[in-house]
Amino acid sequence: MQPLAILLTLAAGLALPGAVAAADAAEGLQITAPYVRAVPPGQPNSAAFMELTNRSDADRALVAAASDAAAVVELHTHRMEDGMMVMRQVAQIDLPAGVPVVLAPGGLHVMLIGLKQQLQPGDAVELTLVLDDGEQVSVTAPVQAVQPPMHGHQHQH
Numbered sequence: 001m002q003p004l005a006i007l008l009t010l011a012a013g014l015a016l017p018g019a020v021a022a023a024d025a026a027e028g029l030q031i032t033a034p035y036v037r038a039v040p041p042g043q044p045n046s047a048a049f050m051e052l053t054n055r056s057d058a059d060r061a062l063v064a065a066a067s068d069a070a071a072v073v074e075l076h077t078h079r080m081e082d083g084m085m086v087m088r089q090v091a092q093i094d095l096p097a098g099v100p101v102v103l104a105p106g107g108l109h110v111m112l113i114g115l116k117q118q119l120q121p122g123d124a125v126e127l128t129l130v131l132d133d134g135e136q137v138s139v140t141a142p143v144q145a146v147q148p149p150m151h152g153h154q155h156q157h
């Protein structure tokens with residue numbers, strides 16, 4: 001067999017089990033208790049929270065998220081800067097192998113910017129999580145009422 005033919009055969013063999021790879025990713029990343037914060041009508045932004053556990057043997061990272069429910073979806077954290085709790089975009093959320101990572105109000109979250117739909121309790125938001133190895137994992141997050149502790153406003157002293 002010519003080298004090119006071997007390459008093509010390999011590529012065809014690798015391309016086929018796409019659905020299997022997606023299923024592996026779903027098993028590799030355990031998503032517990034996902035939810036999206038309900039917001040009043042007219043509120044442009046919200047956030048999604050969940051617990052992520054990387055069940056694979058390799059360290060992974062969440063590098064992006066997407067949703068049809070918002071114009072822009074970003075990965076955010078809160079941190080203290082000059083005595084103020086502020087929200088900052090992060091390039092990725094590390095998911096070390098076997099370690100639960102909590103996305104919760106006041107901490108890490110998936111920011112939904114420019115909501116395209118109302119988010120009332122009983123609704124649900126479809127999210128796609130993108131890992132650093134290119135795997136995409138879909139999750140359905142129910143909308144729940146949450147007290148907003150520090151999200152969206154800053155304390156000035």
Ligand SMILES: [Cu+2]
Pocket residue numbers: 047076077087088109110111
């Ligand atoms: Cu945010």
